[in-house]
Amino acid sequence: MNTKTVAVIGLGYIGLPTAVALAGAGHTVKGMDTNPSHVDAVNAGKVPFLEPGLDEALGEVHSRGLLSASLQTGPAEVFIVAVPTPFKGDHQADLSYVMAAADEISPYVAKGALVVLESTSPPGTTQALAARIEANRPELRGELLFAHCPERVLPGKIMVEIFANDRIIGGLTPQAAQEAAQLYGTFCRGQIRLTDAKTAELSKLAENSFRDVNIAFANELAKISESLGIDVWELIEQANLHPRVNILRPGPGVGGHCIAVDPWFIVDAAPRLSRLIRTAREVNDSRPDDVVAQARELLTQSGWSQGQPVRIAALGLAFKPDVDDLRSSPAITVAQKLAEIPGVEVLCCEPNVQALPAGLQELANVSLANLEEATGAAELVVGLVAHRQFKELDPATITAPVLDTCGIWR
Numbered sequence: 001m002n003t004k005t006v007a008v009i010g011l012g013y014i015g016l017p018t019a020v021a022l023a024g025a026g027h028t029v030k031g032m033d034t035n036p037s038h039v040d041a042v043n044a045g046k047v048p049f050l051e052p053g054l055d056e057a058l059g060e061v062h063s064r065g066l067l068s069a070s071l072q073t074g075p076a077e078v079f080i081v082a083v084p085t086p087f088k089g090d091h092q093a094d095l096s097y098v099m100a101a102a103d104e105i106s107p108y109v110a111k112g113a114l115v116v117l118e119s120t121s122p123p124g125t126t127q128a129l130a131a132r133i134e135a136n137r138p139e140l141r142g143e144l145l146f147a148h149c150p151e152r153v154l155p156g157k158i159m160v161e162i163f164a165n166d167r168i169i170g171g172l173t174p175q176a177a178q179e180a181a182q183l184y185g186t187f188c189r190g191q192i193r194l195t196d197a198k199t200a201e202l203s204k205l206a207e208n209s210f211r212d213v214n215i216a217f218a219n220e221l222a223k224i225s226e227s228l229g230i231d232v233w234e235l236i237e238q239a240n241l242h243p244r245v246n247i248l249r250p251g252p253g254v255g256g257h258c259i260a261v262d263p264w265f266i267v268d269a270a271p272r273l274s275r276l277i278r279t280a281r282e283v284n285d286s287r288p289d290d291v292v293a294q295a296r297e298l299l300t301q302s303g304w305s306q307g308q309p310v311r312i313a314a315l316g317l318a319f320k321p322d323v324d325d326l327r328s329s330p331a332i333t334v335a336q337k338l339a340e341i342p343g344v345e346v347l348c349c350e351p352n353v354q355a356l357p358a359g360l361q362e363l364a365n366v367s368l369a370n371l372e373e374a375t376g377a378a379e380l381v382v383g384l385v386a387h388r389q390f391k392e393l394d395p396a397t398i399t400a401p402v403l404d405t406c407g408i409w410r
Contacts (some may be wrong), residue, residue, distance in 0.1 A: 002182075005076045007105065009032050011033040012049075014119075015080070015082030016031070039071055042069035073105055076108065081118060086257075087261055087268075092264075093264075095128065106137055114147065116149050120204050122265040130172060146176055148200045149184060152207070168193050170194070170203075233407055251406040252287050252330045252334050253284055255329040256325065287330060301401075312345070313349060313378035314348045315371070316350060316390065317357065336359060345366075346366045346367075348366060371393065384405055
């Protein structure tokens with residue numbers, strides 16, 4: 001195998017597992033991140049976030065001297081960009097991190113270098129990345145290879161899926177796609193499909209938009225069921241008996257850096273043509289308000305009046321079960337909105353973090369509590385994330401009313 005020197009820009013939830021996978025395949029990997037604590041952790045052989053199996057894999061390649069990290073990149077044969085691509089303003093893509101990565105690596109690219117964009121991005125971003133680097137290094141125009149290889153992994157199972165899942169690789173040229181495929185083929189056991197960069201970019205957005213639309217259907221059913229006095233969990237169980245029906249489970253919204261963000265990139269690229277995708281996003285974004293309204297109704301039914309002191313336990317802050325990733329989590333939005341109700345004190349229980357996130361830390365009526373404290377002291381328990389620790393709890397031991405938004409005990 002022809003091993004390479006690879007620079008990975010961004011050592012977060014995608015960049016670090018990718019760096020570890022490449023190092024495990026024998027490549028010499030130099031990670032770069034702007035967060036000093038991430039750099040220090042990686043250089044100590046430690047993972048700065050929760051992801052099953054990553055600790056052991058990082059420890060192995062670290063002990064072999066195949067992976068190091070720094071606050072600045074350097075020369076390499078391959079550069080992989082795995083930085084955030086959030087949205088800004090009216091749900092427009094914020095490509096500032098991608099462009100900053102382009103500026104970071106521009107001094108170090110050489111003739112024949114391969115630059116791979118892993119970050120989920122709107123159509124045309126790989127071309128924009130190439131244009132930025134070539135503007136910085138005009139003497140290398142036409143001498144560099146650019147490709148897009150979007151990640152397709154599930155947090156909590158990344159160290160399984162990064163090896164097993166099929167990959168799409170889109171190049172600005174066929175040669176770029178081929179070169180990238182050879183690199184990813186050193187660790188990817190799934191099928192590698194080649195296409196152009198713009199198709200690869202839209203493919204990843206389409207995958208997550210498909211999921212978002214299906215989640216929106218389940219969340220809309222939950223709202224309809226509540227208005228009609230129907231148990232949505234029984235409804236979905238009965239409907240799914242049909243051999244060609246598979247309705248997903250509703251929840252308090254959609255979070256994470258992918259499904260809650262990527263559909264907006266399609267809406268921004270084709271606003272007049274993406275009515276269904278926009279509506280699904282609006283349905284899912286409205287779910288925290290639905291949950292808060294349900295909580296208010298349950299409190300009122302129990303005799304509470306607004307302004308009266310009352311404690312609400314919010315079970316879960318992560319965007320999905322059994323991870324510590326809080327990005328775009330609807331559970332945090334629910335906790336914030338509950339805290340806005342006069343008289344309410346929110347007891348947040350999130351077993352995978354040690355401190356409240358910034359959006360909750362500054363609120364005097366919000367605190368972090370363990371499961372026993374939260375459920376024992378609360379007058380209302382709101383289940384927001386189906387963490388393993390919550391599912392193991394017998395709901396019969398909870399004396400307060402329970403609003404289970406995600407089917408923890410179903």
